[in-house]
Amino acid sequence: MKDKIQEVLKEIRVALQQDGGDIELVGVDENTGVVRVELQGRCRGCPYSQMTLTGYVEKVLKERIPAVTEVLNVNLESMKTS
Numbered sequence: 001m002k003d004k005i006q007e008v009l010k011e012i013r014v015a016l017q018q019d020g021g022d023i024e025l026v027g028v029d030e031n032t033g034v035v036r037v038e039l040q041g042r043c044r045g046c047p048y049s050q051m052t053l054t055g056y057v058e059k060v061l062k063e064r065i066p067a068v069t070e071v072l073n074v075n076l077e078s079m080k081t082s
Contacts (some may be wrong), residue, residue, distance in 0.1 A: 002025070004064070005035060009057075016041075026074050032070075033068050034071075036074050
């Protein structure tokens with residue numbers, strides 16, 4: 001599953017890089033289908049990053065890989081625990 005996710009993220013990365021951002025796969029829980037990513041570059045601090053994550057990244061991953069249940073931004077997770 002991780003390899004499939006990497007392939008889809010390569011396609012998504014192109015669109016994000018056009019706006020000065022990027023995305024990196026941090027981890028995959030194959031039991032729950034939760035994917036953890038790190039938004040980078042301009043995406044990291046963008047006020048629309050959560051919309052990009054759920055409305056674009058998560059949507060595409062779920063369409064292409066039905067086992068994906070959720071995509072989480074580790075940048076936001078670390079803010080919640082701080």
